[in-house]
Structures are given as C-alpha cells and as structure tokens.
Amino acid sequence: VAAESYSVGLDLGGTNLVAAAYSSKRGILVRTKVFTLAQQGPAKLLNRLAGEAAKVIALAELHPSQIKAVGLGSPGPLDAQRGVILDSPNIKGWKNIAVAQRLGAKLGRRVVLENDAVAAAIGEHRLGAGRGSRLMLMLTLGTGVGGAILVDGKPFRGQGTWAGEFGHMFLSPDGPAIKTGQRGTLEGYASATAIAARARVLMAKNKKSRLWALAEGDLKKVSSRLVHQAFKQRDALATQVWRETAAWLGLGLASLINIFNPERIVVAGGVMLGGSELLALATRAARSRALGRGTGCKIVKAALGDDAGVIGAAELGLRP
C-alpha cells in the first residue's frame, strides 16, 4: 500500500485564483479562493500565488517539506515542459515569465506548470466525468472554447507545447465575426460570447422576447446564462438560439468522434452550468452524423465544476 502523499494545486484565472492542499488519498484538504488582481502586475501576482500556496499548506496543518510539488494551471499559450508563460491575453503582463522557476524559488518546492484547460481535463480524468477513460477529449464552453486531449490521463501535445484547440475547428467557411480568431469556428458558434451575440442580433428584430425583461432592457446584460433562463421559460427566440447552438456543437462533436474515435468526451464550462438540455440535444445531433453513430464514445457533462482545474493542477504535483 502506497503512503499518502501531498501536493498543492493552483488554478489561475482572469478573475479568481483558487488554491488547494491535496492528498493522494483524500483529495482536496483545504481550498481557498481570492481575486487574481492581475492589474497589480506579474511580480505581485507571483507573490500572491506563493502566499496562497503557503496558506493552504498551513491550513491543512502540513509542513512545506511534505509537499511533493506545486501544480499551477494557467491560461496560455505557455510552454509546460519548460515551465514558461509565453503569453496570456486575459492576464495583464502575464507574458514571458519563467513561472515554474520563479515560483519554485519562492516556495522551495518544485513547480509544475500546465495549461488551465489541460489541468481541468486531468482533474476530470482523475476524479470526475473522465474517470477510467483511456482516450478522453475535453471541451470547455466558456468565454472562449478550450480543449484538451488526454491519452491514458496524460496530455497529448502535438509536436510541441499545445494541441487540442477544438474551439478553432472550422464548422463553416464563414459565420459571425468574433473578437479572437476566425469566422466559422466552433468558438464562434458555441462559446458563451457567441451565444449572447447571436441572441442580441435576434432581439433587435424581436421586441417580444422574454430576454428583454430578463436583461432589464439592456442588450449589454444579455449573457448565455440569461439565454438559457429564457429557454427554460419556453421563450421562442431563446429556444431558437439554444437549438442552433446545440446543432453546431453536435457538428463539432461528430467531427471529433470521426477524427479521434475517443472513448469519452467531457464537456465543461459556464455554458454547461445551466443544465443538460444543450448537451442532450448536441449529443443527438452528433450521433446522427458520426461514423457508426459514435456508439463507442460517451459524451458526458463535466462533474467537478470549478474545482476541476485546481484538482488537476494538484494531481500534476503528485506525479513524478
């Protein structure tokens, strides 16, 4: 029987920084959540990361020497192998930083860096909806659309630092313009941003939709969450947007099945928080298009919610 071992997980987001002390046998021991406050600059952010790590170690009544390593999930692009942040559009100044080395020096522990989407996938694979799957894809429908590929629980990185940018898979040669990227991608159809944008376009021609009341008459307040709420209230406009989103998502899922023949696809992100109808509709659409109806592939909703990233980061800290 292996002895219990410990790590720290850090999940860095544009808004929040989540930290956890973690046990190989008992999972999360202690969890904290603070604001990222990226505007204070990268030096202060490194201090805050070190501070939160020290805090969860103390709260879990561990000694730093008991921590095998600290896993950090961060938005990319980054070089996980070298432990360097290359760029990070959502965190100001978080660019060209040898974060594994610098944070490691502050903490006196080894620091393992990983892309936040990959970290979340590892979390779902270890303790969530991806458990036991040998080839797992993860699709995160949030502000953007992220992706990850895990083979036996380990990230598949293409030729170098990244792979699995499923949000940038093309589902059409054209499509609505989006801020980050090209027309016609899955991100342009199924991200929270895209869902809200499509609803806004339709609302301009339809003053009767419930969405107007839910958004208090302010187009800026329209979000994928509100669209989902209006859909639950059987609003026709929101139903149209939701069904279109499911159809595009289904098309993307069918392509992923035909390209990878995966065992499981785990779908996560803010768009999924409202309920399971979107995924049920999308799965039906995907099966009607996939080779052999994709019978070998389970399409499931993520199980760990916001904790997937910090669990995955902590798991990386336990690995040799």
Added chain:
Amino acid sequence: VAAESYSVGLDLGGTNLVAAAYSSKRGILVRTKVFTLAQQGPAKLLNRLAGEAAKVIALAELHPSQIKAVGLGSPGPLDAQRGVILDSPNIKGWKNIAVAQRLGAKLGRRVVLENDAVAAAIGEHRLGAGRGSRLMLMLTLGTGVGGAILVDGKPFRGQGTWAGEFGHMFLSPDGPAIKTGQRGTLEGYASATAIAARARVLMAKNKKSRLWALAEGDLKKVSSRLVHQAFKQRDALATQVWRETAAWLGLGLASLINIFNPERIVVAGGVMLGGSELLALATRAARSRALGRGTGCKIVKAALGDDAGVIGAAELGLRP
C-alpha cells in the same frame, strides 16, 4: 551495425494487388502487381495473396525462412490488433475474415494486418515525405478521403481499431450529397468523386467549357483528372472547381493544424497526381486560417505514389 532483415509487403486494393520483397537496408527488392479479382471470392483472394508473397520471395532469391513477417495493407474497417477484416465495402465478400491467421497458416510466416491508409502513411514516414516527423498526419484524396495519424511513426488508433477519419470531418452543416456518408464533410468536397460531381453540375449550365471536349461530350467520363487537365488549359469552369476544392481543403487543413499542432501533413491520393497547384492554393488558404499561421507545420505532397502502401506494409513486417 544491425544485420539486414527481410519482409514481404502486400497492398490490397479494390482493383490491384501489389506485392514486394523488402529489405531493411535496401528497401524494395522485387515488386509485382496483379489484378485483385475480388469477384472470385475471399478464398481465392487469400490464395492469390499467398501466391504473390511466395512469388516475390522467390524472385528476390530469398528463402521463406528469411522473411521476418508479411505485412498486409487492406481497406477497412478492420481490427489490426486481432488481424481481422471486419468489413470492406470495396472488396466483395472481404468481411469477417481472420486474415492474419489464415494467410499466416498458408505462408508459415507471421502476418501483420494494417489499414491501407495507415500502411501508406507508415511508408511515407519511413521513406517518403514524412521522414523524420514525430507527429505526422496523412490525408489521402482518392475516390474517398482517407486519413492516418502517426506518433513517432506508430499509428494512433483512438480507443480501439481506428482513428483519423479526416474525410468525415465536417466543414459545413450541409453540402452536396455523397454516396458514402454525410453531407458537409471534407470527402464531400475534396475527393476525386466530389470534384467530378461538382464539375458535372456546372457543366450542365455551361456548354462552352473545355471539359465537354475532354470528356468527349459524355458527363460520365468527367473525372478529377480531366478537371485538372482543363484547369491547366485555363478553362474557367475547371478553374472555379479547382479553386473551390483548394478552399475546402484549406479549411480542413487549418482545422487539423488547430486540433493536432502536427509537425507535418502529407497529402496523397489520385487527386494529387496531376500537380502541386491544388496543394499550394490549399496551403495558402490553411495558413490564412490556422493559429499562428500554422508556421510549425509543413504541408507536403506524398513522395512515394503508389508504392507507399506496399512499403508501409513491408515496414510493418520488419517490426518486432
């Protein structure tokens, strides 16, 4: 220095069966090509495969005991690990056949079965346009569109027997109907069949196209080869078809780059035999869409032509 070792490669197609005796140091020693004659049934086909293997061994002046193993590339779906043909729409009766075991018994040698597209990819990786690449994708534009994924020269098989069905990647929610499969796939836009079909539709509205003369007034004679020929003669209709094909192919290549971040994509098949213009146009379209312009990925034309499959099959015969 490793000693020279020998294998036999068999490349089974709907029309032709190619066989080769192969050396680890000198490549193809002897090569034969006969008709497949699938209509005679699977028992005769197994005999023909065994006969061709024996013939190339004799022609190379080898003794059967010197042959490490026989590699067989066959159209699928098949189970490479178990050595069983599951189905094969293009070869009559070639279905539910334990070919590795049955052919192995006839020859007294181990037989390794592989999907023909994967075998061709292994050939290109070993001796052709994929040499030295650690993550290589292959795309074969023929009657249909096939694909393969090689990691360090070994096939990536998804959760089981297959992966890399890039022909069944969706580039649009609709699109022209095709015989095998769904609307809107890469196969429906960039296979030889799809290219000819699109030209025929346009020809009905354009009696001035050179294609009418090249096809001797017979729509049935229109092929992707003739469309390419008319394109070279600057025919407007053929140019339109060729440019549209390149745009769709470019969209598919951009998706593959964003999904895999591969080192190399090798494009093969009958559609590529005419020349390099299609791939040059498609590559430009792909780079305008791919993340970071796909600078890390080389997109190249296959180098081994019809020999890729038999070389790959023979290479598999050399492996442990």
